[in-house]
Amino acid sequence: MAERRPRPGETLSFDFTTPAPPPAVPAKEVPKAPEPTFVPEPEPDFRPAPSSERERAPESLPPVSVSVASTPAGVVPAPAAAKQEPKIFTVAQLGRVLGRALDRSFASAVWVEGEVSGARPAPSGHIYFSLKDEEEEATIDVVLYRASMTPRARTLIKDGARLRVRGKPTFWSPRGRLQFVGDRVEPTGKGALLEALEKLKAKLKEEGLFAPERKRPLPHEPRTIGVVTSSAGAVIHDICKVAFRRGGANILLAPAQVQGYGAAESIRKALRTLQRVPDVDVIIVGRGGGSQDDLLAFHDEQLVRDVAACRVPVVSAVGHEVDVTLVDFAADARAATPSQAAEMVVPDRLAQKRLLEERTMRLRRAMHARLAEDRVHATKLAKAFGDPRLLIASAQQRIDDRVARLSRIMNRRLATERDTVHRLSARLGAAHPRERIARDEAKLGELRGRLFEVTRRKLSARRAELGQLGGRLDAMSPLKVLARGYAIATRTSDGHAVRDAKEVNVGDRVNVRVARGAFEAEVTAVVPKKDQDE
Known part of the structure; x- marks a missing residue:
């Protein structure tokens, strides 16, 4: 029977119970069934995630239905001779049972589609990330091993992208976690979160909030440095450590929630509080690294506008080098880490x-x-x-010598210009308009006489040619032929000209046209050409 694949939205249930004992029979007929034993199977080579991976909170597992083996038809179960001891699993055995159940349910690879979150490459070359459902609250961890990943697939896996991953779900016993081991990745577009962030980024960029000319230089000797971050995190300790190592500075902390619900409003409130302190010359807004979901507060539109409108320069120190938020674009400077931000503002x-x-x-x-x-x-x-x-x-002697040379040069130049003026005057007199007009009038009269003569000869030749053509045309006119005694006969019924005696019959009426007028006639006899020749 063909294997049925799970459909979207369908809940799968697995039977993890051991088979029910057979009906009680006399000891002579049926031997006692041995207790089930578990043979260790080779576990798949799933390499653990890096130690730096942040532990996720365990999600609620779907309900697992435990089914009891039904009694075969026609057999009446006998009462149990003794109460059966419950089977106790070790953690490793339970993990293997779960793994085998998943292998049986997903014998072939399946496709899973969702939005990428928390993508992080490992030093081994593997990539770990999570796929989120955009319509429901559902997430699954995904791992792509280096051996089954192409360079194009590596470029496709980034936070916010919507991907379709092919693979199989497995249970990883060392961490007790369900994960999806993929072997192929196909893009299906951008996730809803990424599309919303790109639209917001384009909108704020069009308004000029990210323009380079809006960036203000950081103060060289700040009196007080304001810091907006969590009071319980390592960010404020790193900033204070670097600041004191570089010579000391006045650090004013405005504690804020940097992750989760209400984080954006908390950061905005802390930012407004620091702006009310007159001695604050620069503000650092920062937090440690995390996934894109952890950094969502720093993509808030109102927070970005508050950072752009801050009265003092703002340094963004959110996450690590690879983490980029909208606050980074609106801030006057961006630091890869909070420690680098302290180095930028503290001399x-x-x-x-x-x-x-x-x-x-x-x-x-x-x-x-x-x-x-x-x-x-x-x-x-x-x-x-x-x-x-x-x-x-x-x-002075050199000046006198040069004045004399300049005087000689000017005199020669003036003489040359006078000769040029005389020559040009003579040429201009020869080209006076009155003389030019007289010469043109004489030439025009000559041309007019030649034109009249040529025109007269052309007209005479054309008249003679026209007379010859008219004579030839008149000689070929049908009226001339009729004038010599010929006539044109046409049938009265259809007006067709009669060219052969066979075209008319006795009794037909014909129209006969002569040189002067026409008359109708009736055919009384038809004489063929052969008889006429005889």
Whole structure:
């Protein structure tokens, strides 16, 4: 019988009970059945997730129905001789039973579609993520091993993408977790969350909230640094540690909820509180790493607008290097980690001191060297110049010489221009409009006479040619033929011209046209051409 695959929305139930004992029979006829034993099976090579993987809260399992073996038809069960001891499973045995039940129910691979959440590659090359149902509250962990994953599939797996994964569900005993081992990935579009975030990002970008010209520079020497994060997390401790190591700074914490329901409103409230403190010069908004679901508060539209409208520069330090939120685009600066954010806003006192000492020494050496060079240069100039009156006299002599040369050049240039003007005046007199008009009128009269003569000859030739054509046309006219005594006969019934005596019969009426007029006639006899020739 063909295996029936589960349909969407169908609840599967598995029978994990041992078979019921057979009916009691006399000891001589039926031997006592041995107790069931469990033979360890080789467990699948499922490598555990990285130690850095965040533990998820256990979800409620679907109800499991336990069925009791039915009694065969026609057999009356005998009363039990003794109360049967309940079977006790070890944890490993229960895991193997669950694994075998899943293998029997899903003998062939199935396709699962959902939205990717919490995608994270492992150092081994495997990828772990979760698939969420967009319509119901349902999630399943998925793992794709490196051996069954193509480079294209690796690029498709990202938070917010809607994917269709082929594989089988398995039970991983080391963690006691149900997971889906996939071997093929196909894209089906973007998830609802990713589409909503992209639309919101495009909307805010169009409004100019992410424009680079809106970014403000961070203060070099901030008096007080405001921090918006959780008071119980490691973020505030990392920021304080880095700040004190770099020379110290005034850190003002505005505690806020950074994950879960109401986190966005809590962050906005903390941000408004810090803005009311006059001494705050810069604000760090941060939290540790997590999945996209954990970072949803930092995609809130109102929070992004509050960060963009903050009166002081804001540094976004949300998650790790790969985590990007909308707050990162609206903030004046983005840090990969909260520790880097502290390094960006807190100046390093020791490094500043070393830099100041180094530049002071370099400036002192440069000034000494410059003074020495200026003394040597002044000495050389004093030796080269000598008496300044001789220099002035020599310069005046050069000026007089150049003035004389300039005067000669100008005189030659003026003479050349005068000759050019005389030549142009003579040419202009020869081209006076009156003389030009007289020459053109004489030429026009000659051309007019030639035109009249050519036209007259052409007309004479055309008249002679027209007369010849008219004579030829008149000679070929049917009226001329009729004038010589011929006639045209047409049948009265259809007006067809009679060309052969066989086309009419005795008694038919014909129209006869002659040179002057026409008349009707009746055929009294038909004489064929052959008889006529005879």
